[in-house]
Amino acid sequence: MKIDGVDQIPRAGAENAPLGGPGVDSGFLAALDASPSPMWLSNPDYEGTYFNRAWLEFRGRSLAEEIGGGWITGIHRDDLPALDGYADALAAGRPFQVEYRLQRHDGAWRWMLDSAAPRRDPEGRLVGFIGSCVDITDRREMEETLRHSEARLQQAQEAAALGVYDWDIIGGRIDWSPQMYRLYGLDPASETCSDPLGLIAAWAGRLHPDDRPRCERELRQSIEGDAEQLAMAFRAIHPEQGLRWIEGRGRIMRDARGRALRLTGVNFDVTERHAREAARERSAMMLGMSVEVAAIGTWEYDPDTRQVTASARTDALFGLTHLGGPRPLRDYVERVHPEDRDALQISLTGPIADGEETSRLYRLLRDDGPPVWVSTRGRMVRLSDGSRRLIGAMTDVTAAQQKAEAREAALEHRQTLLAELNHRMKNNLHLILSMLRLEANRAERPEGIVAATERIEAVADLHAQLGFDEEAGRVGFAAYLEDLAARLRRSVLQGTRIELECRVEPVELELDMAVPLGLVVNELITNAIKYAFPEGRGRIGVTLRRAADGAVLVTVEDDGHGPGETREAPSSGLGSRLVAGLCAQIGATIDSRSLPGMRHEIRLPPQR
Numbered sequence: 001m002k003i004d005g006v007d008q009i010p011r012a013g014a015e016n017a018p019l020g021g022p023g024v025d026s027g028f029l030a031a032l033d034a035s036p037s038p039m040w041l042s043n044p045d046y047e048g049t050y051f052n053r054a055w056l057e058f059r060g061r062s063l064a065e066e067i068g069g070g071w072i073t074g075i076h077r078d079d080l081p082a083l084d085g086y087a088d089a090l091a092a093g094r095p096f097q098v099e100y101r102l103q104r105h106d107g108a109w110r111w112m113l114d115s116a117a118p119r120r121d122p123e124g125r126l127v128g129f130i131g132s133c134v135d136i137t138d139r140r141e142m143e144e145t146l147r148h149s150e151a152r153l154q155q156a157q158e159a160a161a162l163g164v165y166d167w168d169i170i171g172g173r174i175d176w177s178p179q180m181y182r183l184y185g186l187d188p189a190s191e192t193c194s195d196p197l198g199l200i201a202a203w204a205g206r207l208h209p210d211d212r213p214r215c216e217r218e219l220r221q222s223i224e225g226d227a228e229q230l231a232m233a234f235r236a237i238h239p240e241q242g243l244r245w246i247e248g249r250g251r252i253m254r255d256a257r258g259r260a261l262r263l264t265g266v267n268f269d270v271t272e273r274h275a276r277e278a279a280r281e282r283s284a285m286m287l288g289m290s291v292e293v294a295a296i297g298t299w300e301y302d303p304d305t306r307q308v309t310a311s312a313r314t315d316a317l318f319g320l321t322h323l324g325g326p327r328p329l330r331d332y333v334e335r336v337h338p339e340d341r342d343a344l345q346i347s348l349t350g351p352i353a354d355g356e357e358t359s360r361l362y363r364l365l366r367d368d369g370p371p372v373w374v375s376t377r378g379r380m381v382r383l384s385d386g387s388r389r390l391i392g393a394m395t396d397v398t399a400a401q402q403k404a405e406a407r408e409a410a411l412e413h414r415q416t417l418l419a420e421l422n423h424r425m426k427n428n429l430h431l432i433l434s435m436l437r438l439e440a441n442r443a444e445r446p447e448g449i450v451a452a453t454e455r456i457e458a459v460a461d462l463h464a465q466l467g468f469d470e471e472a473g474r475v476g477f478a479a480y481l482e483d484l485a486a487r488l489r490r491s492v493l494q495g496t497r498i499e500l501e502c503r504v505e506p507v508e509l510e511l512d513m514a515v516p517l518g519l520v521v522n523e524l525i526t527n528a529i530k531y532a533f534p535e536g537r538g539r540i541g542v543t544l545r546r547a548a549d550g551a552v553l554v555t556v557e558d559d560g561h562g563p564g565e566t567r568e569a570p571s572s573g574l575g576s577r578l579v580a581g582l583c584a585q586i587g588a589t590i591d592s593r594s595l596p597g598m599r600h601e602i603r604l605p606p607q608r
Contacts, residue, residue, distance in 0.1 A: 024050070038112070038133040040071070041119075044126050046090060055133070060105025076101035076109055086116070086129075093118045093126045099136065111140040165250075167196065167263040169223065174199050183246070183267055185239040208235035208243070223260045228252055230265060245274040301329065301348060301378070301390040308332055314394060317374055318364060337363035337371050352380045352390065361397070373401040475514040477552075478504040478544055484522060485542065492529055497537035500525070504544035507552055510607070516582040517554065517604060520590070523575050524556040524600050532560025532597065550606035557599035 024041065029050060032039050038055035042048050048071045051063060059066065059074055066074075075083065079100035089096035095117045101109040116131035163180030167173075174196045181188045184206045186199075193199045207215055211234040222230045230250035238244050250265025297314030301307075307326035315322040318335045333345055340362035347358050357379045363371035378392025485502040493500060509517065521542065528540050543555045583590050588604045 035132070040131050040133075041128060042131070043128045044090060046087060049128065058102070058104055074103045076103070089116065089118075090126075090129070093120075099140075102133070110135050111137040162266055162268045164266050165264070169260050169262060172196055180267060183244075183269060184236055185241070206236045206238070208237060211235050222252060223263065226254075226258055228254070230263065233270075243271075244269055245271045297394045299376075299378075299392055299394065301392075302326070303349070303352070303388060303390060306349070317372065317394065317396060319366060335364055337365055339363075348390065354380055354382050354388065356380050358390070358392075361401075372396060373398045474508045475511055477507045477509045477514055477517070480514070480518055481521065481542055481544055484518075484525070488525065488529070492526070496533075498529060498533055499539045501539065501541045502543075503541070505546060507544055507546060509552070509604075513586050513604065513607070516586045517552075517588065517602070520579050520582050520588075520602060521554055521556060523579050527575055528556070528558040528560060528598065532558045532562075534561065547603075552604040554602040554604075555599065556602075557595070557597065559595075559597045562594035562596045562598055 029052075032041075032050070032052040033054075035052055036054055038058050039052045040048055040055060041050040047068050048066060051059075051066045051071065056063060056066065061070075061074075064070075072080075072083075082098050082100050085096050085098050095115070097113060097115045099111060099113055102112045104110055112133040113136045114131050114133050116129045118126055119128045119130055121127050163183040164177040165180055166175045172195075176188065176193075176199070178188070181193075184203060186193055186202055186206070190202075191198070192202050204212055204216055215232055215234050218232055219230070221227075228251065230248065230252060232248040234246055234248075236244050236246050246267055247270050248265060248267045250263050252260050253262040253264070254260055297311050297317055299308055299310040299314050302309075305326070306329045308329050308331075309326045310318075310320075310322075310332075312322040318332055320327075320331065320335070329345075329348065333341055336344055344360055344362050347360055352358060357377065359375070359377040361373065361375050363373055366372055373396070374394050375397045376392055376394035378390045380388060380390050382388050481504050482502055485500050489500055525540060525542065532538060532540075538558060538560045540556070540558045543553075545553050547553055579590065583602065586604060588602050591601045591603075593599050
């Protein structure tokens with residue numbers, strides 16, 4: 001039985017045949033079931049009327065589930081638009097082919113090429129279609145892979161400025177890809193490029209004059225000789241882009257006698273790569289020179305094998321013969337000073353995370369002299385093969401270490417001298433105080449001598465706060481104010497009902513700032529004690545803090561009598577002039593107000 005777009009298919013005899021539709025007998029259906037390919041029959045209304053055994057076994061469904069529109073449930077939803085061709089073919093009554101994914105009984109989607117032809121009755125009327133499916137999944141996957149490959153190739157050609165050529169040497173024809181023309185800045189429509197000899201001459205004309213003779217010679221020798229491969233590297237002068245570095249690769253096909261028939265290959269622009277390689281060469285050269293000039297040794301430690309690969313400079317620092325390859329870590333650790341050995345070994349063999357850095361300063365033993373100080377720094381990195389390495393560098397810092405030790409010794413000596421000088425100054429101040437007290441006892445009016453004594457005591461107290469460590473020459477001013485308050489409570493305020501409160505924050509000042517400021521505070525407090533409390537009772541408050549801008553604020557206030565009441569200022573006015581002069585000396589301002597009582601706020605601006 002022949003089935004195509006025009007032949008008639010025998011009818012079964014009954015108008016309402018249960019399977020296959022009109023004009024289909026059981027023998028024909030049996031023939032369909034014997035086919036190994038999935039086949040189907042449909043009526044003119046787009047409904048499936050029969051599906052053979054191969055189709056049903058592929059689908060894993062019964063005939064009752066597939067006939068009518070049930071078969072459409074097996075078509076991938078993204079491929080349903082492709083069936084529009086089936087509807088068009090039904091309307092036109094013509095053969096058609098369509099590709100779609102059909103779901104197999106195990107849930108897998110398989111690509112099918114469905115070829116169908118119309119079925120007609122003896123009068124030529126369309127009664128339906130017959131179709132046969134072929135599994136083309138492998139072909140589709142190959143085509144998809146090829147499409148991806150071609151797309152990647154196209155992208156690679158564009159990204160790498162890759163030009164393709166094909167030279168039919170016997171036929172006298174050369175085909176260049178568009179990128180090949182762009183590579184050399186040639187116009188494919190020009191008369192020069194219209195024949196092989198002209199195109200070759202135009203290509204040679206773009207070559208750098210120093211490279212042209214060599215390239216022409218290599219091309220000629222490759223064709224006339226017996227070579228099967230062609231590899232060339234040269235410079236080209238592009239009319240717009242200037243100097244470009246080009247590499248060419250080609251294959252020469254020959255006949256049985258060895259005569260060159262065809263040359264096919266590619267040219268590609270390697271200017272950027274050439275620039276990077278040149279930059280790397282310069283960087284490597286500069287790095288090598290820097291390492292050599294700076295006497296830097298490099299090393300690499302494998303934590304898994306506990307092997308060290310060191311440069312010649314590193315091995316020389318350890319006093320080891322350079323082997324040019326890995327050697328055990330213990331060979332290096334044994335050369336480390338015993339006092340530094342354990343700490344170094346722990347830093348190398350302990351857990352170190354990827355990207356973590358480690359640094360160490362230690363001594364190396366030398367057979368011919370004192371130990372050598374070295375500074376080393378390394379970082380744990382993970383290589384492309386998944387292994388880990390601690391890679392680092394080291395330098396000889398013996399000279400720097402010796403200078404640091406000398407500076408430390410000199411600083412310690414200077415601090416000793418300063419401490420001795422301060423001690424002698426305090427002794428001299430106390431000697432002067434003793435002499436003034438003796439003189440006050442003999443004087444008829446000792447008030448002036450007593451005032452001078454108090455001021456000298458303030459200076460002596462400040463020297464007592466002077467430190468000689470890293471902050472040499474600086475005074476803890478908060479401690480001075482607390483000591484001043486404690487001394488006044490023990491002496492002048494003893495037996496009175498005058499309270500002296502001190503609220504201070506830690507503040508350090510240079511000595512040349514602290515002495516005048518201390519004298520001002522001492523003057524204000526003693527003035528309040530003498531004149532603000534004729535009844536012998538009251539409160540004096542002293543505060544010390546830093547403002548937000550770094551200025552030092554000192555406040556002295558009392559709740560006694562203010563000026564113009566019973567309070568009297570010193571008749572000589574020396575205290576007032578002394579306060580004003582000292583504040584001006586250190587650039588401080590003083591704001592004095594009557595509350596009643598008095599409030600003095602001294603502001604020492606931030607120091608540079």
